[in-house]
Amino acid sequence: MTRDAFAPALLALGCFAVLALGIAIYYPFPSPFDELQHYSVIRAQFERPDLAADPRDYGIVRPDALSAWSGERNYINHPALYYLLFAPLLGLGDGPLPLRLANVALATVALALVLVAGWRRIESARGRLAFAVIAASFPKAVLVAGMINNDNLAALATALVFAGLALPGGAAWLVALGLALAGWTKLTAFIALGGTVGCYLVLGGRRALWTGRTALILAGSVLGALAYAVMWWRTGALVPINTQAFAVPPEARVVLTPIGFAARFVGDLALKWPAAEASLPAALSGVLLIAQLALAAIGARAAPAARRIILAFLAGTALLFVIHLGFGWRAFATMGDLTTPQSRYYAVVWPGIALGGALALAAPRVPRWLTASGLALYLVMTVPGGLLLAAFAA
Secondary structure (H helix, E strand, O other), rough: HHHHHHHHHHHHHHHHHHHHHHHHHOOOOOOOOOOOHHHHHHHHHHHHHOOOOHHHOOOEOOOOOEEEEEEEEEOOOOOOHHHHHHHHHHOOOOOHHHHHHHHHHHHHHHHHHHHHHHHOOOOOOHHHHHHHHHHHHOOHHHHHHOOOOOOHHHHHHHHHHHHHHHHOOOOOHHHHHHHHHHHHHOOHHHHHHHHHHHHHHOOOOOOHOOOOHHHHHHHHHHHHHHHHHHHHHHHHOOOOOHHHOOOHHHHOOOOOOHHHHHHHHHHHHHHHOOOOOOOOHHHHHHHHHHHHHHHHHHHHOOOHHHHHHHHHHHHHHHHHHHHHHHHHHHHHHHHHOOOOOHHHHHHHHHHHHHHHHHHHHHHOOHHHHHHHHHHHHHHOHHHHHHHHHHHHHH
């Protein structure tokens, strides 16, 4: 394969890295993506390293003095691995920039691995170009990449799982490593990736279930689940919830039926889907999102060689949404909380959606103008798309 064949991937990767660097350097700290809270846990791990830490012990630093504690209780409830890995960087100083730059590097490596793996599943130059654009265009990816956030370690776990499924012949050890890493990073990532891999194995039929590869993947899953066994042992819950941070006073709570809540949840998720939240009407965002999922399904039908992978990621998306909606309803019913529909959770299933979309848009009978128009619909929700929308609105 010539060097020119990799040009679209290198261009997409370079644009992603440059935009993420811009966010890391120029976006005010702390960002609204729980960045002060994530930084605070890194500070706690720097002062007292503990892989089995109890999240209920975490505090929040003062935003005007990052080495001083505010006395406020944190609400971060993830396993400690991400924070423990990044804690040594605080030896360079209290400022957030070294941590942000390390997150840029981590997210860029994850995207590079996704692109390399996806390349092996697409034969046409147009398909590879489409995949490079779509894979780099998850709306929140560039923003989160330039910030201190454990979603970037979850992105690496996603890349490992996707590569393990997409590389020719498969690589079960990559899938196992990705699942273990996801478990020690974030519960939503572990659930979505675990569900995706489980569906992939089921779609392979009985012969695919009882193999040494499956046993290796199961071992990785068990290792990932161990993080929550430790959490349960320390706290009595899979993830302890800081009710003081999320509870709404009874007199201020909205009254919603389960159906009404589901409608609001979907609407809020659509509003939050673009990089610039609420930059598009909820209905338009929802239509674009449904179109992207539909394109993935079309790609699965058009490309039998990649069908199993794409369908598995679509199933993982559905599983994550159902669990996400159920958790959101429980949080609303018990605390009045309406903050749960966060779109960035779905980054872990994006590589499979991107693969399906690319194969659909680059099918032999699809004209080039339609491919370009389809890619524009992905880009409109990204950071560059948001900047263009803001320029036109001005």
